[in-house]
Amino acid sequence: MSSRALFRRSRAVAAVATATALTLGLAACTDDDDSDTGTSASASADGSDSDSDSEDPEDADQGTWPRTVDSLVIDNGQPTGDTEEVEIPAKPEKIVSTSVTLTGTLLAVDAPVIASGGAKAGPTSDDKGFFSQWAEEADEQGVKALWQLEPDLQKVAAEDPDLIIVSAKGADTAAEQIDELKKIGVPVVVLDYSDKTWGEITTEVGEITGHESEAADAIQSYEDRVAEVKENIGDVEQPVNVVLPAKEGNLNFMTAESAQGQIIKDLGWELSVPGDDVARTDGDYAGRTDVRQVTGENADKALVGKTVLGINVDGTEPVIDKLKAIPTLANADAIKNDRVFELGASAFRIDYFSAMEILDQIEEYFAK
Template identity: 40%
Template sequence: MNKCGFWGIAALICVFQIFTSIAHAEQGWPRTVQGANGSITLDHAPQRIVSTSVTLTGSLLAIDAPVIASGATAPNSRLADDQGFFRQWSDVAKKQHLQRLYIGEPNAEAVAAQAPDLIIVSATGNDSAIKLAEQFSAIAPTLVVNYDDKSWQDVVTLLGQASGHEAQAAQRIKAFDDREAALKKAITLPPQPVSAMVWNGGGRAVNLWTTASAQGKLLEQLGFTLATPPATVEQGHSMGQRKDIIQLSGENVASGLNGKTFLLFAADDKTTQSVLGNPFLAQNAAVQNKQVYELGVDSFRLDYYSASNLLARLEKLFVKS
């Protein structure tokens, strides 16, 4: 009598299942992954990942994770293609035949229709579906990721662990870090400190990146120093309590932007001209000295693709030929 308790074809199937189970365990499955709202346990490497966060989808694509569908933002905008997917990874999404779940408002039925074995949710931001996380958990294991206090490298490391694509995540990070280190040696920094921001609505509102943001972390790694508003400046909280941005509005914009250089994220040349021509900033040192630089429209949310584009722009701006 063999270990399975019987002979024949049934025994062969049983033995195969045993060896498959052993191989599965040796590859690290099942595994527990820690998310922003607690840990989840995954019995096997996911094959059908659904991302409810368009911000996190780029990180999944960057590590070749099997993401099959994603939430989207408004299509045909400065930031997004005709599907509502971010332009920096639009071509990759098309090659992977990525499906659009919905635009804007999360939809549990659309998620369930994809028969996912892992659902990714962002904890904060306009693309957060955190209110439906419990409902999603009834469909498939649901990992909540908080990206407002992490670099994009931290995010892909976590998603690599959840998807079983740790090696791909490590390769992406290593290649980027090598490029970043080379840029740091070559760069000539503009006047410091810098106010790194998203300039909204002609300057009526500004989101200032903090040292906790992915943008702030990248700049600091390159040697930039982030300016912080005076303690007397009031901050807005229309987007909730967030670690990655400081919201400035109205009269607080001029007093809160105290950097000697302005770095404009999610911006093009029109944004730069708007800042330089704003009468409330006419006495600002960065404006007077024309130390105002746009860093591309795709720098609003950093993933591997947009961060790589950002390095290229910083190199073009601040590396002397």
């Protein structure tokens, strides 16, 4: 079953469960129960009609409004590390996302995102710039594409949103336009997805938009899918490398701190990561914990996994061919024994949808 179908099924099951619980709860309000509490099923203790005073279940699900959330402070286009409080007066009904990365999370929690900025069209996205793992979902929800990595504030204002979501970092940030965005006159919330797992950012977006239960549903459906995949696959030769081929024959290895590595750990596999004696610790990789880069001359010391999952982010030649082109990997165990398995471009950036796609691919590759 595909990730989208599984997600819809989990939502449907949750809805049925809620309806059943409400039905059983009403059935339980019998005269016998009333004698225990001293009140009737239709009236409160003071004789008023309890139905007229009770909160509508749909309103109850919206939580408390207005609510105050934390938003990152931006100064001269850069996050300062501090936060400020932003008040959201009512549950949002028209959200504009300036961040294509955060749009996937909004869709995952069923938040009413009506328009979004996009990435450049390419291997990871469709012609609108929507990421391939959720582009179909966005089309079904009628999400309008506003731009491709070049924010247009007039287009944001034209959508008449009641909430604007901005990423603090990344190629899809609109942090430099934050002051102008605030002039639109609606709450603007700035988030940093770069230092959080997809589950953490999903929970945060759920709280901001009033879709906490949907965020919890998404995370639970992922966990359920992990358990299902573990049951459906056979033994996988350990340890496992997760690699992303880079320029000039370099290899990026995903660690347990990365979103990709976390999926491997959730499956109970042994993730192999090169140590400081092999990996680069200079430049952009100094202090970085989610990925370790290894140059081509050291690739054989790092690609020691019996099983290799390779991310083909540019969609060109197969990962196995890229690995075979590195001279030091001529005798690598996974290459000689045909144990290199390719993950699609969507595995480069992990959200709910791409995490589920990875699980689908793993189930297909290693089915019993």
